[in-house]
Amino acid sequence: MKAQTYTLSRRKFLSTLTTAAITSPLLLDSTASVAAQNRKLNHACIGVGGMGWHDLQQFKQHSNVEIVAICDVDATHLKKAAEVLPNARTYTDWRELLQKEGKRIDSVNVTVPDHNHFAIAYRAIGEGKHVYCQKPMCHDVAEVRALTQAAVKAGVITQLGTQIASGKGDRTAVQWIKGGAIGKVKHAYLCSNRPAAIENYRLVGPRPAGGQTPPAHLNWDLWIGTAPMRPYSPEIYHPVKWRAWQDFGTGWSGDIGCHIFDAVWKGLGLKAPKTVVAQVQQAWQDSPERRGDTWPQGDHITWVFPGNELTEATELTLEWFDGAFYPPQQIQELFSGKEYPAESAMLIGTEGALLIPHGGMPVLLPENKFKDYKLAELSERNHYHHFVEACLGGEKTESHFAQSGPMTEAILLGTVALRVPGKVLEWDSDKMKFPNDAQANQYLNRSYRKGWQVGRF
Numbered sequence: 001m002k003a004q005t006y007t008l009s010r011r012k013f014l015s016t017l018t019t020a021a022i023t024s025p026l027l028l029d030s031t032a033s034v035a036a037q038n039r040k041l042n043h044a045c046i047g048v049g050g051m052g053w054h055d056l057q058q059f060k061q062h063s064n065v066e067i068v069a070i071c072d073v074d075a076t077h078l079k080k081a082a083e084v085l086p087n088a089r090t091y092t093d094w095r096e097l098l099q100k101e102g103k104r105i106d107s108v109n110v111t112v113p114d115h116n117h118f119a120i121a122y123r124a125i126g127e128g129k130h131v132y133c134q135k136p137m138c139h140d141v142a143e144v145r146a147l148t149q150a151a152v153k154a155g156v157i158t159q160l161g162t163q164i165a166s167g168k169g170d171r172t173a174v175q176w177i178k179g180g181a182i183g184k185v186k187h188a189y190l191c192s193n194r195p196a197a198i199e200n201y202r203l204v205g206p207r208p209a210g211g212q213t214p215p216a217h218l219n220w221d222l223w224i225g226t227a228p229m230r231p232y233s234p235e236i237y238h239p240v241k242w243r244a245w246q247d248f249g250t251g252w253s254g255d256i257g258c259h260i261f262d263a264v265w266k267g268l269g270l271k272a273p274k275t276v277v278a279q280v281q282q283a284w285q286d287s288p289e290r291r292g293d294t295w296p297q298g299d300h301i302t303w304v305f306p307g308n309e310l311t312e313a314t315e316l317t318l319e320w321f322d323g324a325f326y327p328p329q330q331i332q333e334l335f336s337g338k339e340y341p342a343e344s345a346m347l348i349g350t351e352g353a354l355l356i357p358h359g360g361m362p363v364l365l366p367e368n369k370f371k372d373y374k375l376a377e378l379s380e381r382n383h384y385h386h387f388v389e390a391c392l393g394g395e396k397t398e399s400h401f402a403q404s405g406p407m408t409e410a411i412l413l414g415t416v417a418l419r420v421p422g423k424v425l426e427w428d429s430d431k432m433k434f435p436n437d438a439q440a441n442q443y444l445n446r447s448y449r450k451g452w453q454v455g456r457f
């Protein structure tokens, strides 16, 4: 399909972005009402390999969902999905899917590498579709702001792919934080020290000077999409390993941050940070080649957020650790004698501490002090099905963009800080810039490849 261009000047694009416009989403628009009346959601899956295969299964399991169209740039993934969905129409190009499916679809899920989230989700929202978009919502801060605003303005149903946020564990943690179980919160420590991640997909580079002909089953031009073109090379981009590269992924904190932040962000009702600063793997910092192309294999990012009635002070410091950076030993020891969860959040309060292991139930510490603390009665909830039901007229989704957009922005500000290590960046959220660092401002958005400029509003 011929590349279609959606142009919007950089100045106009940025001028549409202000926090003030991000309020709560409207409930239903006319498109949703049609789906609600029919009690059937006609859905399209964009990206059906990797996490996309999981997402497809989740949507398929809902009795009110009809997956009518599927799209993937890799014919092997598309074929596998078509075998379980023989009636779904198949596409290689998501633009063609959106154009041809038109009114035949109500919703899409966007489960492709991060660099193409915005283009697909923004265009789908522009067409009035409900959108389930994988985390992190977008590749860049400015994209998140624009997508959040577009979703709110269009009144469509949205859900960020933070499926753990709907689980009992995270929802319990949110209740405990809001209810003041550990008193006023003094400090937060978040981490993702996932074993084997470095060997498996946090590659060091450099990328090979030349390239190879892509395999016949892969449309490399469409895989690249909005990013700068580069020669195809096996084993380092598609699948999964694109995460290592700045053009495609969002660094370790961008990759996992939305999961680990979610309960903390929601529980504390955090707003845009005041400052952010990063310390990174020394070998990466010392290598101009690596700094220009890949993400560090280890990060320690510190945000200072405005405090509120749930925090002890007028500011709250939140630290993130990944790779070889770990939360301080004395913090880990609060989980007395037990193995500290590799991916978790720990909140230190005036009356105790709260540990939220990723995907598990939260623990109040010291355990003895809180042994009689009552668990809230919460029902199980499926993040995907909650989205479907919202599209059919049900209650608001857990991670709609008005909720998860500002959180994703804060996380991606950390990703910007990685690129200027050691600099304390002051953030002006309304103006969408760092008044004290022109270099960092360059990393808030990017130029799209010719023919792939995005933006219609």
Ligand SMILES: NC(=O)c1ccc[n+]([C@@H]2O[C@H](COP(=O)([O-])OP(=O)(O)OC[C@H]3O[C@@H](n4cnc5c(N)ncnc54)[C@H](O)[C@@H]3O)[C@@H](O)[C@H]2O)c1
Pocket (backbone or CB within 6 Å): 046, 047, 048, 049, 050, 051, 052, 071, 072, 073, 074, 077, 092, 094, 111, 112, 113, 114, 116, 134, 135, 136, 161, 162, 163, 222, 223, 225, 238, 239, 240, 241, 255
């Ligand atoms: N929520 C979670 O727990 C979770 C877990 C893993 C991945 N993810 C997210 O899911 C997304 C995909 O990650 P992954 O690990 O599955 O990557 P992957 O590379 O394994 O799979 C991506 C899939 O999308 C297809 N694809 C790539 N570009 C496409 C395009 N332009 N149009 C259509 N299809 C395209 C690929 O062929 C492949 O089938 C990422 O945003 C990632 O952050 C979320």
